Amino acid sequence: MPDVQSMVLEFVNKLRKRKIEGSQATARCTVELLRSVISHHRVPHANQASALIDAVKAVGAQLVAANPVELAVGNVVRRVLHIIREEDLSLATAAVAGLDLLDASDDDEDVNGKGIGYPGMSAAVVAAAARSTLRPPSLQTLLEGTPESATVPYTSSSGADSESKTADKSSITRKLKHDVIEGVNQLIHEIAGCHEQIAEQAIEHIHQNEVILTLGSSRTVLEFLCAAKEKKRSFRVFVAEGAPRYQGHLLAKELVARGLQTTVITDSAVFAMISRVNMVIIGAHAVMANGGVIGPVGVNMAALAAKKHAVPFVVLAGSHKLCPLYPHNPEVLLNELRSPSELLDFGEFSDCLDFGTGSGSPLLQVVNPTFDYVPPSLVSLFITDTGGHNPSYMYRLIADYYSADDLVM
Amino acid sequence: MWRRSASFILDDERRRTSNSPPMADNTTRAPFQNPDAISAYYQTRAAHHGVITSDWLAQAQAAVGGGVSGEENSDSSVSELGKDKSFNVIEEFNGWRKQPDLAEAVAAIRALAAVIRASEASTMMELEIELKKASDTLKSWDKTSISLTAGCDLFIRYVTRTSALEYEDFNSAKSRLLERAEKFGEISCKARKIIAMLSQDFIFDGCTILVHGLSRVVLEILKTAAQNNKLFRVLCTEGRPDGTGVLLSNELSKLDIPVKLLLDSAVAYSMDEVDMVFVGADGVVESGGIINMMGTYQIALVAHSMNKPVYVAAESYKFARLYPLDQKDMAPALRPIEFGVKIPAKVEVEMSARDYTPPQYLTLLFTDLGVLSPSVVSDELIQLYL
Numbered sequence: 001m002p003d004v005q006s007m008v009l010e011f012v013n014k015l016r017k018r019k020i021e022g023s024q025a026t027a028r029c030t031v032e033l034l035r036s037v038i039s040h041h042r043v044p045h046a047n048q049a050s051a052l053i054d055a056v057k058a059v060g061a062q063l064v065a066a067n068p069v070e071l072a073v074g075n076v077v078r079r080v081l082h083i084i085r086e087e088d089l090s091l092a093t094a095a096v097a098g099l100d101l102l103d104a105s106d107d108d109e110d111v112n113g114k115g116i117g118y119p120g121m122s123a124a125v126v127a128a129a130a131r132s133t134l135r136p137p138s139l140q141t142l143l144e145g146t147p148e149s150a151t152v153p154y155t156s157s158s159g160a161d162s163e164s165k166t167a168d169k170s171s172i173t174r175k176l177k178h179d180v181i182e183g184v185n186q187l188i189h190e191i192a193g194c195h196e197q198i199a200e201q202a203i204e205h206i207h208q209n210e211v212i213l214t215l216g217s218s219r220t221v222l223e224f225l226c227a228a229k230e231k232k233r234s235f236r237v238f239v240a241e242g243a244p245r246y247q248g249h250l251l252a253k254e255l256v257a258r259g260l261q262t263t264v265i266t267d268s269a270v271f272a273m274i275s276r277v278n279m280v281i282i283g284a285h286a287v288m289a290n291g292g293v294i295g296p297v298g299v300n301m302a303a304l305a306a307k308k309h310a311v312p313f314v315v316l317a318g319s320h321k322l323c324p325l326y327p328h329n330p331e332v333l334l335n336e337l338r339s340p341s342e343l344l345d346f347g348e349f350s351d352c353l354d355f356g357t358g359s360g361s362p363l364l365q366v367v368n369p370t371f372d373y374v375p376p377s378l379v380s381l382f383i384t385d386t387g388g389h390n391p392s393y394m395y396r397l398i399a400d401y402y403s404a405d406d407l408v409m
Numbered sequence: 410m411w412r413r414s415a416s417f418i419l420d421d422e423r424r425r426t427s428n429s430p431p432m433a434d435n436t437t438r439a440p441f442q443n444p445d446a447i448s449a450y451y452q453t454r455a456a457h458h459g460v461i462t463s464d465w466l467a468q469a470q471a472a473v474g475g476g477v478s479g480e481e482n483s484d485s486s487v488s489e490l491g492k493d494k495s496f497n498v499i500e501e502f503n504g505w506r507k508q509p510d511l512a513e514a515v516a517a518i519r520a521l522a523a524v525i526r527a528s529e530a531s532t533m534m535e536l537e538i539e540l541k542k543a544s545d546t547l548k549s550w551d552k553t554s555i556s557l558t559a560g561c562d563l564f565i566r567y568v569t570r571t572s573a574l575e576y577e578d579f580n581s582a583k584s585r586l587l588e589r590a591e592k593f594g595e596i597s598c599k600a601r602k603i604i605a606m607l608s609q610d611f612i613f614d615g616c617t618i619l620v621h622g623l624s625r626v627v628l629e630i631l632k633t634a635a636q637n638n639k640l641f642r643v644l645c646t647e648g649r650p651d652g653t654g655v656l657l658s659n660e661l662s663k664l665d666i667p668v669k670l671l672l673d674s675a676v677a678y679s680m681d682e683v684d685m686v687f688v689g690a691d692g693v694v695e696s697g698g699i700i701n702m703m704g705t706y707q708i709a710l711v712a713h714s715m716n717k718p719v720y721v722a723a724e725s726y727k728f729a730r731l732y733p734l735d736q737k738d739m740a741p742a743l744r745p746i747e748f749g750v751k752i753p754a755k756v757e758v759e760m761s762a763r764d765y766t767p768p769q770y771l772t773l774l775f776t777d778l779g780v781l782s783p784s785v786v787s788d789e790l791i792q793l794y795l
Binding site: 142289290326328329376392404 | 610725773782783784
């Protein structure tokens with residue numbers, strides 16, 4: 001539909017120009033866009049799940065290509081694909097169960113010809129085989145080979161000739177889209193509410209008279225600390241300013257406005273102050289499948305300092321930040337270089353940045369990476385909206401939220 | 410008396426068995442060595458590698474002299490099953506195993522498939538019992554091979570679950586089992602291809618890879634990377650006593666990959682120029698650690714202390730339900746080692762062919778189930794056996 005296409009193009013442009021700040025906002029916009037794509041997409045009668053999946057994948061690939069560093073986009077696209085597969089599967093099992101009942105009531109003699117198309121296998125087996133397409137490949141399914149697709153029950157039902165069955169079929173058509181859109185709405189709700197869910201757990205982790213260190217500015221961390229303050233815990237916060245954007249200054253102002261005792265320090269002072277700190281709390285930009293964290297530049301330093309002084313390093317991340325990919329060169333591939341003007345004023349240094357002698361490249365280079373990668377061995381705890389987890393447990397959450405077939409788009 | 414391991418029970422046993430040597434032809438050997446423990450698995454690997462000296466042959470003959478009686482025992486136990494077949498699962502397994510390109514687990518499953526084919530059972534239950542007996546025979550014949558045990562267990566598990574799915578016709582169930590067992594060889598080949606594809610991203614241009622041992626999976630990974638025109642070089646350890654380094658460097662130079670051979674002791678010396686370590690595995694244990702050729706643990710320790718990633722490439726059927734607590738906590742797998750010169754009679758030789766690398770020294774495992782961190786392995790095993 002032309003309307004949806006223009007929406008997609010507009011969003012791709014926004015992503016490419018980095019107009020949307022923050023993974024939560026990006027995730028929300030992406031999901032809302034995908035919801036429009038799904039609701040406007042005309043699905044054929046047979047194999048509608050695969051039609052929807054293809055449509056979403058096509059749009060998703062465009063979005064991810066526009067901003068490959070913003071992992072929340074890819075995460076959310078994969079969540080939507082997983083929702084589609086799940087709803088399809090639950091409808092399939094319901095349809096098979098329904099067919100079973102119909103046949104049992106229809107024909108008493110015709111026991112063998114169940115009309116499912118699987119000679120000698122019961123409906124439970126079909127459902128089990130279909131369910132295994134949803135889980136990642138495992139040792140159990142190793143010997144089974146590729147299970148037959150879950151759409152076979154649909155085609156067999158379309159082959160049946162009773163009118164009640166055709167009426168069922170058209171209602172099934174509408175039902176899939178409806179269920180998927182419901183699931184997507186739930187996802188939007190989850191993304192919007194992640195701050196509250198995480199902040200609810202603050203009281204278990206922050207104790208009386210503690211000193212917390214944080215770096216840069218993260219809304220999740222702000223809500224987390226304020227929730228503990230609400231519950232009458234008194235504690236102090238050290239905020240590392242997070243050069244070159246100095247967002248730590250903004251966070252410090254917010255914290256003081258809410259009545260928390262705050263100290264601002266430079267990034268270089270982190271190692272000096274870490275021995276006085278009880279806990280380091282950081283908001284993540286993304287969490288990778290191995291438990292590694294992509295965070296604002298400077299968190300790796302804070303993590304190393306915390307490890308050296310045995311200070312717990314806690315990372316807060318909403319579920320839309322969990323990425324199912326394993327990082328193989330995150331410092332380079334998952335990083336972005338921002339404008340050097342944040343470090344050095346153009347006016348003062350413009351002569352150094354001019355092309356130097358002979359070789360044709362400037363003698364002065366300014367590098368301003370946005371993100372830092374923290375390996376999983378330095379992280380003590382992840383707090384997500386589902387609770388607190390070990391870094392080695394992240395693969396489980398990922399298996400719950402995503403399907404194996406969607407990893408490569 | 411010098412050995413003090415955390416598993417004091419094992420020490421106690423060893424002390425007891427060494428005081429009463431079991432076999433008569435043990436007199437030529439030093440008291441702590443048990444000829445029966447010479448691992449058939451590692452013998453076969455050596456045969457595949459083709460490094461056989463006359464010294465080794467002589468020792469192997471002596472070992473086979475002890476081993477044949479073991480085989481006869483298992484022969485008689487097979488015939489004790491009460492069935493009149495001239496069929497012997499051990500022979501079948503041996504036949505399959507000799508092929509150099511075939512994984513051990515595939516050979517085991519083919520042998521069990523042959524059991525099904527030759528079976529005269531008429532119900533699933535009977536077939537399962539026969540298979541269980543055959544699998545136990547295979548496992549007891551060579552206690553040291555982990556992929557053999559894992560392959561047998563996997564197949565038995567599969568049979569049990571399939572029969573629970575109410576196939577109405579026994580013959581169709583039997584033919585389906587046969588078909589899946591035959592297909593397993595393809596699955597194994599496909600597994601190697603999947604692993605090679607998953608690991609491509611981790612090999613970047615200009616990297617240096619350290620490889621230990623001659624794993625067919627790692628070779629496939631390097632071949633695929635070379636075919637994708639990646640620029641990298643490989644450092645191979647010499648791999649005594651199997652001489653895997655020379656064999657691997659042969660294979661790699663055919664593919665025009667720059668190779669450098671290192672002494673096993675030169676690994677720490679060269680570790681700073683290495684970007685990543687790739688090893689295969691003889692078995693992946695429940696903790697997420699691996700059992701592999703002797704020397705792997707050493708390399709993993711050095712790599713870990715220098716912050717270099719250690720990647721393991723293993724097919725999923727190598728996952729085994731073992732949980733070694735230390736190096737000596739496994740069935741001993743001994744392998745004769747030749748030093749080229751005569752060793753005085755009173756000098757012992759550490760003949761173990763394999764070691765255990767704990768999971769904290771491994772970075773990632775590449776399997777056909779996907780890229781896994783070591784903690785995922787126990788999850789997979791639990792799912793299989795629940």
